Amino acid sequence: MRIQKKTVTSRKTIISVLSKTAHKASMTRILIILFFIAASLPLSGQEKNTFIRGRVSDTSGNPLELVNIGIKGLNAGTFTRDTGLYELEVPASGKEYTLVFSRIGFLSREQIFTADPDSLTINIIMEPDITRLGDVIVTRYKQKEAPTLRVIPVKDINLLPSVSGSVEQLLVSMPGVNSRNELSNQYNVRGGNYDENLVYVNDIQVYHPVLIKSGQQEGLSFINPDLVGNIRFSAGGFNASFGDRMSSVLDLRYREPSETGGSLKTGLLLNSAHVETVSGNGTLKFISGARYKSTRLLLQTLDTKGNYSPDFFDIQSLLSYDISEQLKVSILGNYNSNNFSFTPESRRSSFGNLSEAYQLYVLYAGSETDSYNSYNLAFSLDYESDYGMNHKFIAHHYKASESETYDIRAYYSLNLLDQNLGSENLGDSLMNVGTGSWLNHARNVLKMNNYTINYKGRWEHSNNILGWGLKYNIETAGDRIREWEKIDSAGYSVPYSPGELTLSSSTFNDTAITTNKLEAYIIDNFTLNAGGHSLIFTGGARITHWSFSNELLFSPRLSLAWHTASGNSRYFLSGGIYYQPPYYREMRYPSGDINPGIKSQRSEHIVLGTEQDLVIGNTPFRFTGEVYYKNLENVIPYKYDNVRIIYAAENIAVGFVRGVDLRLNGEFVPDAESWISLSLMDARHDIVGDDHGYYPAPSDTRFSANIFFQDYFPSYPSYRAHINIHFSTGIPVSSPFTDNYDSYRRMPSYRRVDIGFTKIFKSKYYLGNSGFLSFFDEIIAGVEIFNLLDIRNTISYNWLTTVNNLSNESRQYAVPNYLTGRSANFKLMLSF
Numbered sequence: 001m002r003i004q005k006k007t008v009t010s011r012k013t014i015i016s017v018l019s020k021t022a023h024k025a026s027m028t029r030i031l032i033i034l035f036f037i038a039a040s041l042p043l044s045g046q047e048k049n050t051f052i053r054g055r056v057s058d059t060s061g062n063p064l065e066l067v068n069i070g071i072k073g074l075n076a077g078t079f080t081r082d083t084g085l086y087e088l089e090v091p092a093s094g095k096e097y098t099l100v101f102s103r104i105g106f107l108s109r110e111q112i113f114t115a116d117p118d119s120l121t122i123n124i125i126m127e128p129d130i131t132r133l134g135d136v137i138v139t140r141y142k143q144k145e146a147p148t149l150r151v152i153p154v155k156d157i158n159l160l161p162s163v164s165g166s167v168e169q170l171l172v173s174m175p176g177v178n179s180r181n182e183l184s185n186q187y188n189v190r191g192g193n194y195d196e197n198l199v200y201v202n203d204i205q206v207y208h209p210v211l212i213k214s215g216q217q218e219g220l221s222f223i224n225p226d227l228v229g230n231i232r233f234s235a236g237g238f239n240a241s242f243g244d245r246m247s248s249v250l251d252l253r254y255r256e257p258s259e260t261g262g263s264l265k266t267g268l269l270l271n272s273a274h275v276e277t278v279s280g281n282g283t284l285k286f287i288s289g290a291r292y293k294s295t296r297l298l299l300q301t302l303d304t305k306g307n308y309s310p311d312f313f314d315i316q317s318l319l320s321y322d323i324s325e326q327l328k329v330s331i332l333g334n335y336n337s338n339n340f341s342f343t344p345e346s347r348r349s350s351f352g353n354l355s356e357a358y359q360l361y362v363l364y365a366g367s368e369t370d371s372y373n374s375y376n377l378a379f380s381l382d383y384e385s386d387y388g389m390n391h392k393f394i395a396h397h398y399k400a401s402e403s404e405t406y407d408i409r410a411y412y413s414l415n416l417l418d419q420n421l422g423s424e425n426l427g428d429s430l431m432n433v434g435t436g437s438w439l440n441h442a443r444n445v446l447k448m449n450n451y452t453i454n455y456k457g458r459w460e461h462s463n464n465i466l467g468w469g470l471k472y473n474i475e476t477a478g479d480r481i482r483e484w485e486k487i488d489s490a491g492y493s494v495p496y497s498p499g500e501l502t503l504s505s506s507t508f509n510d511t512a513i514t515t516n517k518l519e520a521y522i523i524d525n526f527t528l529n530a531g532g533h534s535l536i537f538t539g540g541a542r543i544t545h546w547s548f549s550n551e552l553l554f555s556p557r558l559s560l561a562w563h564t565a566s567g568n569s570r571y572f573l574s575g576g577i578y579y580q581p582p583y584y585r586e587m588r589y590p591s592g593d594i595n596p597g598i599k600s601q602r603s604e605h606i607v608l609g610t611e612q613d614l615v616i617g618n619t620p621f622r623f624t625g626e627v628y629y630k631n632l633e634n635v636i637p638y639k640y641d642n643v644r645i646i647y648a649a650e651n652i653a654v655g656f657v658r659g660v661d662l663r664l665n666g667e668f669v670p671d672a673e674s675w676i677s678l679s680l681m682d683a684r685h686d687i688v689g690d691d692h693g694y695y696p697a698p699s700d701t702r703f704s705a706n707i708f709f710q711d712y713f714p715s716y717p718s719y720r721a722h723i724n725i726h727f728s729t730g731i732p733v734s735s736p737f738t739d740n741y742d743s744y745r746r747m748p749s750y751r752r753v754d755i756g757f758t759k760i761f762k763s764k765y766y767l768g769n770s771g772f773l774s775f776f777d778e779i780i781a782g783v784e785i786f787n788l789l790d791i792r793n794t795i796s797y798n799w800l801t802t803v804n805n806l807s808n809e810s811r812q813y814a815v816p817n818y819l820t821g822r823s824a825n826f827k828l829m830l831s832f
Helices: 011-040 167-171
Strands: 050-058 068-071 077-079 085-090 096-102 109-114 119-121 124-126 197-201 228-234 248-254 261-267 270-278 284-293 304-322 327-352 357-384 389-417 429-461 464-489 492-494 505-530 533-546 551-563 569-580 601-616 619-635 638-641 644-647 653-669 672-687 703-713 716-728 750-762 778-786 794-803 810-818 823-831
Touching: 068 085, 077 085, 109 124, 167 228, 167 248, 304 357, 327 389, 327 810, 357 810, 389 794, 429 794, 429 810, 653 703
Parallel strands: 050 119, 050 124, 197 248
Antiparallel strands: 050 085, 068 077, 068 096, 096 109, 228 248, 261 270, 261 823, 270 284, 284 304, 304 327, 327 357, 357 389, 389 429, 429 464, 464 492, 464 505, 505 533, 533 551, 551 569, 569 601, 601 619, 619 653, 638 644, 653 672, 672 703, 703 716, 716 750, 750 778, 778 823, 794 810
């Protein structure tokens, strides 16, 4: 039976729900109104009596709107209206000031004036500056060296309305990337799961907790947005300098400070602070950040009510010292503490369709306490020798300590609801179709230690760039799993066995494992210039030896890129072979045992793409399109349970992924980039030898779309709106009571709209100002509304089995577990 979500209630319940909804909506409106009233209050009581007005137009005489107008040395500024007119007041000090006019697509203009107590009229004509979006340089690495790597704008992280405020949430707005859980930092790329993604920070590989089962347990990711300087991302076809995963690579560089500064951010969900400084001679640089996050208010919108206590904290620092012009050392340290405790009380969930609707009511007893702590310490030595040669040595230690403890008993009642629209009992219970209970118990502990030594070399000569590297890694893991579940339906244990008390599922296991991996790569990049065109060839290979399976893996990777003479068009073809030696979670059977015969998964990947720089009107845009195909071998099948990935721990499948990714981005208004991303995909697996053929892969999202749009309010350009819209079709999910991977149903589509409103009290562009506010370079306050349409998205299912007391026959019901509802957040961002 295919069950679709529909909420039904009695008349009294309808009135109650409408009342609560109206109350929530009213509170939301009041919150927004109060925010804008407060934001409209002046920051200074200074009298301004020099009045400047004028009109800004292009060379054809057409008015230009949203031209940024500022005064050097004063905290004063405005924007032109759609008529090109502007008005501005400044203190009548008698001094000379410079009025600056700037807009994307036009050359900036400056006009000197004297601030006398008179009215001034200053009209400006701006000339167009038609230039393409240039290739972005990330440290020493240019875009042409890695055509599939996309540069992601760092400044948009703080403006994107999202629950986590993380880099990963910004990443989900890229084509080919998908996430169906706003509480989680995990993401899927082109039909793969999260374990298939590589993440690097300053050439250090980042790891993720293993035992996490749901998004509400997941706290802060390793990446601190306040420290990030550059972000590059590839959804596939990346070169041989990156490691062995089958889906994607996220490559970040933390910022190296050029001056002393910092920031403070506070809100109802996330609070953070960071400082950065540099010594007088510029040789010693330090940047550090701390974050605290609690999603308690957000979790109260879930169906399951109770006492949530999510407490997530981390601190990390980067210290670098230039011993000489050629030699630099740096230390990166991180401590991450994610703690989650929960005492559930009750749950009420409605589901079904127009002809058959149900309501589940649950009472709970017990509690859950989880802890996921990790430590990172990395030391690097960077030597820039003569003749364009660079050597980098890295030593990294990662340590994780995870634990899960819970004893939760639940008593449930499942009722069939009256769906007759003419009935007086509409929404009331017609009959009880199942009662019972379940008891979940766990005492799980996991300890992990990873030690890595890494060397990377690079040589630039003329049009040739040669890179090479050697890496040795030791991974140790030990766990103690004590986990079981007992289900009771109407007095019968499920599965039912006469005269015997049985557990529905149980895992008792102790594991200790140590593996080591040796990797080496070489890569060459050669550029041929002819007639203004550039032809760029990149070829390389990786060799990996994994001790557990004694495999020797060879991964050749090639790419060819062509940049036209105009600089507005780029085309590329990229591909190669990508192996993925199993990580700890992939090696474990559902029973907890390790498969000693497991092998590395393999993907043959090819990507054909283009970038086109367009100018529409006077606004530059960039269009990106990619077509890709992946052939998969030695696949380890898996299933999803919320964010938990349950592997078969055997290489028993093959598969393929094919699709198209499209993206259009640009600044519809100055200094506010927006974009739209579209993805079409077909991902399939096939269990070898089962004669059932191909079935949709667990991450098979056939279509997804993401829109991030920023705009100013008319006539009030310091007020901004940011909206993030996400849609993706449902992924396949199968019952835990079957071992068949081709027996599935699709979840409902994931639909979500988040919106944010910000008021810029002070911008980095303006200099000077007396008083307390002069300490800050930027002051921004905002209100965010998450899940604006209050859509109930499904993340997983509770599979209930009821037993008929007369016939002993059982029936399964898939009860949706919904994600968070509508909620509001206030945030304040200060930088200095």
